Structures are given as structure tokens and as C-alpha cells.
Amino acid sequence: MISRRSATLTGVVTNQDLDPRRLREAFGSFPSGVVAVAAEVDGELVGLAASSFTSVSLDPPLVSVSLANTSKTWPDLRRAERVGLTVLAEHHGEVCRQLAGPVERRFDSVPVTVSEAGAVTLDEGVARFDCSVYREVDAGDHTIVLLLLHAVEHGAGNGEGAPLVFHRSAFGRMAVV
Numbered sequence: 001m002i003s004r005r006s007a008t009l010t011g012v013v014t015n016q017d018l019d020p021r022r023l024r025e026a027f028g029s030f031p032s033g034v035v036a037v038a039a040e041v042d043g044e045l046v047g048l049a050a051s052s053f054t055s056v057s058l059d060p061p062l063v064s065v066s067l068a069n070t071s072k073t074w075p076d077l078r079r080a081e082r083v084g085l086t087v088l089a090e091h092h093g094e095v096c097r098q099l100a101g102p103v104e105r106r107f108d109s110v111p112v113t114v115s116e117a118g119a120v121t122l123d124e125g126v127a128r129f130d131c132s133v134y135r136e137v138d139a140g141d142h143t144i145v146l147l148l149l150h151a152v153e154h155g156a157g158n159g160e161g162a163p164l165v166f167h168r169s170a171f172g173r174m175a176v177v
């Protein structure tokens with residue numbers, strides 16, 4: 001039976017409940033994978049970890065990530081002709097933290113492939129995408145970056161297997177039920 005409530009969900013009454021900390025906690029209840037977004041720019045590897053990856057369209061082939069407007073990396077990354085996306089594998093917890101940490105160490109000991117056009121992908125990822133920036137959409141304190149896919153690779157080599165799962169600020173793995 002459906003019970004109707006006249007105004008708001010019980011316990012969600014005032015705007016005070018929408019403070020960033022509470023929102024982050026609530027958003028964190030939604031499990032996701034994590035991608036590495038990376039490119040070679042001016043001879044340097046630049047990139048970050050993003051859990052906001054979403055598939056968007058088949059024709060044209062589009063995916064998106066939502067990036068904080070405070071990102072210091074995105075202004076460099078967006079200049080790349082091609083950007084690589086890698087779906088991180090379940091053993092990539094430490095690599096993921098590294099990709100979100102100090103910029104000068106993000107790619108230390110991480111095996112990567114750099115395409116001729118500068119897309120950087122992780123060799124041990126579950127799936128890899130070669131993309132270019134299609135459109136950027138203002139979205140509050142974030143920017144939704146739509147990426148056009150030029151090539152896709154998945155299910156081959158070391159990457160075959162399970163993805164890293166991000167849930168409630170922690171890393172986990174998929175359980176087959």
C-alpha cells in the first residue's frame with residue numbers, strides 16, 4: 001500500500017538538512033564505480049579519479065563526468081586533444097586514492113598507455129575509453145563534462161574482471177548474487 005505524505009519526507013523538513021555534509025552522505029549511499037580521467041598535456045600526465053561517470057548516449061556515443069569547479073586539474077585536462085577514461089578494477093583502491101591525491105604523485109608506479117593524441121589510460125582497467133570533450137554544462141558548483149567516445153576497449157587482458165566499487169566513502173567489490 002502507498003502511504004501519502006502531504007509535504008516532505010519524514011525527517012526532511014528544513015533546508016538545514018541540505019547542508020553539503022549531509023548531502024555528501026546521502027549521495028554516498030548510491031554505489032558507483034570509479035574512472036580515471038587522464039591525458040598527457042604539455043608533456044605531463046594529468047588526471048583525477050571520478051565516481052560521477054555516467055553513460056549518456058549511444059548515438060552519438062557520449063558519457064559524462066561531473067567535475068568540481070574548484071578542480072585544478074580540469075583546466076589542464078580540457079586542453080587535451082583526447083582524454084582517456086579508465087574504469088578502475090577492484091584492486092585499484094590505492095591507485096584511486098593516489099589519483100585523488102597530490103598531483104605530482106598521481107601516476108607513480110601506475111602502468112599507463114598514452115595514445116598518439118594524448119589520451120592516457122590505465123593498463124589494468126576494466127574498460128578504457130578514448131574521448132574528446134563534446135560539451136561542458138554548468139551545474140552548480142560542478143561542471144557536467146560530456147565526452148564523445150572515439151574508441152572503447154573492455155574485457156581484455158588484465159582488465160578482465162570486476163570493477164572497483166565506491167560506496168559511503170569506502171572501496172568495495174561487487175558481490176555476485
Ligand SMILES: Cc1cc2nc3c(=O)[nH]c(=O)nc-3n(C[C@H](O)[C@H](O)[C@H](O)COP(=O)(O)O)c2cc1C
Nearest residue numbers: 048049050051052066067068071072073099100166
Ligand atoms: C573515489 C573518488 C571519487 C571522486 N569523484 C570525483 C568526481 O566525480 N568529481 C570530482 O570533481 N572529483 C572527484 N574526486 C576528487 C578528485 O579525484 C580530485 O581529488 C579533485 O578533483 C581535486 O584534485 P584537482 O584539484 O587536481 O582536480 C573523487 C575522489 C575520489 C577518491
